[in-house]
Amino acid sequence: MKSLFDKVKDIVEKELSSSAHDLDHTFRVLQNAKLIARRMKGVDVEVLELSVLLHDIARMKEDEDKTGSIDHALLGAEIAANILRSFNYPEKKIEVIVDSIRSHRFRADRKPKYIEGRILFDADKLDAIGAVGIARAYMIAGQMGEKLYMPIEDLDKYEKENLVNGKATGRIKDISKHSVNIEYETKFKKIPERLFTEEAKQIAKERLHFMEVYFDRLEKEVKGDV
Ligand SMILES: [Fe+2]
Numbered sequence: 001m002k003s004l005f006d007k008v009k010d011i012v013e014k015e016l017s018s019s020a021h022d023l024d025h026t027f028r029v030l031q032n033a034k035l036i037a038r039r040m041k042g043v044d045v046e047v048l049e050l051s052v053l054l055h056d057i058a059r060m061k062e063d064e065d066k067t068g069s070i071d072h073a074l075l076g077a078e079i080a081a082n083i084l085r086s087f088n089y090p091e092k093k094i095e096v097i098v099d100s101i102r103s104h105r106f107r108a109d110r111k112p113k114y115i116e117g118r119i120l121f122d123a124d125k126l127d128a129i130g131a132v133g134i135a136r137a138y139m140i141a142g143q144m145g146e147k148l149y150m151p152i153e154d155l156d157k158y159e160k161e162n163l164v165n166g167k168a169t170g171r172i173k174d175i176s177k178h179s180v181n182i183e184y185e186t187k188f189k190k191i192p193e194r195l196f197t198e199e200a201k202q203i204a205k206e207r208l209h210f211m212e213v214y215f216d217r218l219e220k221e222v223k224g225d226v
């Protein structure tokens with residue numbers, strides 16, 4: 001007999017199969033979540049694992065939506081609830097999973113109410129930093145046609161002019177003025193202060209240190225210093 005986790009996993013795999021990148025992301029987030037939860041008390045591991053597994057289930061629907069009105073966190077929470085109800089999963093636990101998925105988004109102002117939601121948020125953000133974060137950022141930059149490197153002489157000016165409402169978590173106005181090293185300065189560096197759990201903050205600090213070394217080196221090579 002398959003476990004509930006495996007049954008839900010089959011559904012998620014089908015939903016995200018044409019986008020291997022997102023499925024791999026989901027499983028890395030699962031590892032991060034386990035790493036964070038290891039030393040924490042009072043975590044419902046089953047609820048956490050199901051929240052992680054289902055958190056980006058509507059990602060492709062948002063990406064394919066031309067109107068820009070789909071929020072994969074809100075839609076994903078609804079889809080997740082329907083899937084879990086079809087397995088007669090307890091309503092009380094579904095409520096926690098729904099809240100966690102609704103509030104996992106960096107840009108949204110919804111804060112997770114439950115510990116499992118805070119861990120999901122943190123685990124998801126950890127996948128945006130460190131060596132994995134650099135690789136993911138360049139994959140996206142390649143798709144968007146961004147430059148390999150942009151000088152960061154006038155970062156304040158950039159933040160005022162090129163970020164909607166001056167927020168690093170908002171949309172970028174002109175992609176031709178954007179690059180991963182700028183994204184590092186304006187967004188990735190700020191991730192630790194947005195995290196909820198001490199465990200994730202520790203991991204984030206270590207991963208950011210690696211990024212700092214990398215972007216220092218990149219600047220030196222681009223400028224011909226090494
Ligand atoms: Fe997401």
Ligand SMILES: [Fe+2]
Pocket residue numbers: 025029055056124
């Ligand atoms: Fe995610």
